[in-house]
Structure formats: structure tokens, C-alpha cells
Amino acid sequence: MEVCYVLDASAFINGFPINTSNNFTVSEITAEIKDFNSRLKFDMAIEENKLIIEDVPCEYMDHVDECIAQSGDVLRLSIPDKKLIALAYMLFKKGKNVKVISDDYTIQNSLKIMNIPFSGVVTEGINEIYNWKKVCQGCKHEFDMDYPYDDCEICGSKIFKKRIKVKR
Ligand SMILES: [Zn+2]
Structure with a gap:
């Protein structure tokens, strides 16, 4: 076809x-x-x-x-x-x-x-599925996206969003 x-x-x-x-x-x-x-x-x-x-x-x-x-x-x-x-x-x-x-x-x-x-035209296409997580800059603890604060509840450092590879 x-x-x-x-x-x-x-x-x-x-x-x-x-x-x-x-x-x-x-x-x-x-x-x-x-x-x-x-x-x-x-x-x-x-x-x-x-x-x-x-x-x-x-x-x-x-x-x-x-x-x-x-x-x-x-x-x-x-x-x-x-x-x-x-x-x-x-x-x-x-x-x-x-x-x-x-x-x-x-x-x-x-x-x-x-x-x-x-x-893709330029890229070859990705092989993994990624998901978004919130990650602490200090202790690297991963939070779910619905974690409501900008600071880590464990160590108080700033939190940033990161793509995390997930299993299919
Ligand atoms: Zn932390």
C-alpha cells in the first residue's frame, strides 16, 4: 500500500x-x-x-x-x-x-x-519515550509534575523540569 x-x-x-x-x-x-x-x-x-x-x-x-x-x-x-x-x-x-x-x-x-x-527530515526520530519530571538541583530528588512548589521539600534547592526516559 x-x-x-x-x-x-x-x-x-x-x-x-x-x-x-x-x-x-x-x-x-x-x-x-x-x-x-x-x-x-x-x-x-x-x-x-x-x-x-x-x-x-x-x-x-x-x-x-x-x-x-x-x-x-x-x-x-x-x-x-x-x-x-x-x-x-x-x-x-x-x-x-x-x-x-x-x-x-x-x-x-x-x-x-x-x-x-x-x-524526521533532519533528525532520525527518537527511540525512547520521555516524560517530564521535576528534579531538584541540589539533592536530585525527582518529583512528579504535580509537585506544587518551586523549591525542594527535602533540601530547599531550586527545582527544574527535566525529560526522563521511561520504559515502554
Ligand atoms: Zn532537594
Whole structure:
């Protein structure tokens, strides 16, 4: 089955070659394509019928929210990002052979959680799932993201957010 590429803004910006007519995206990403050349490429692809802009019903957006709610990525995804992931999920549910093209780390992590194939243009794609934790600068104690204070309750040092590798 031919691969349906779901293209993130970074696919255009980082020069993903648009050769087939099986490229999909959502209208919201146009706001993220600001430089002239990338924009030209985007417009050309639409004009040449190589890029299809799809509408994504809410139910698919809701499913994305549910899937990534636990990962800590949910707050870091923009609406266009979320919609793009929802589009990939929608095509996947329709039985398409989907591959998302994105160099966005947060998008890749979310796709990994949802078991949707992806590939980067620049990056090779990540192999692990990461989650956010709060870590004490002093004693290195790890707190969950819902730990409400900026200081460590054990040693009083400052706390910073860190990506922690988690087992799948
Ligand atoms: Zn501490």
C-alpha cells in the first residue's frame, strides 16, 4: 500500500521532498510556515495537487488528548500540532499506511505513544519515550509534575523540569 505522508510545518521548512500525490496536512500549520521558500513549496504542492488539506473531526482530536494526557507532552503541543497528530490517527483508522514527517520532538514523542509511524527530515526520530519530571538541583530528588512548589521539600534547592526516559 502506498504511504500517506502527513506533513508537519517542519517537513516543509526542512525540505522534505514532495514527490507523490499522497501528502496530507491540516490548514492550521500554514501559520507556522513563515519563510518565503517553505511557503512557496507549500503553495506549489497544493497547486500541483500533491498536497491535500484535510479537516479533522473533534472525535479524533479528543482521542489524541486522551492518549497523551499522561505524558506531559499535552501542554507542549500547539493546536496545529495536535490537529496534525489527529489527522494521522484518522488516516490510520481509515486503514491507510500512514507516516508522519516531523522534526518536532514533542510530536514525535506523542506519535510514539500512539504507535503511529513517523520519520524526521533532519533528525532520525527518537527511540525512547520521555516524560517530564521535576528534579531538584541540589539533592536530585525527582518529583512528579504535580509537585506544587518551586523549591525542594527535602533540601530547599531550586527545582527544574527535566525529560526522563521511561520504559515502554
Ligand atoms: Zn532537594
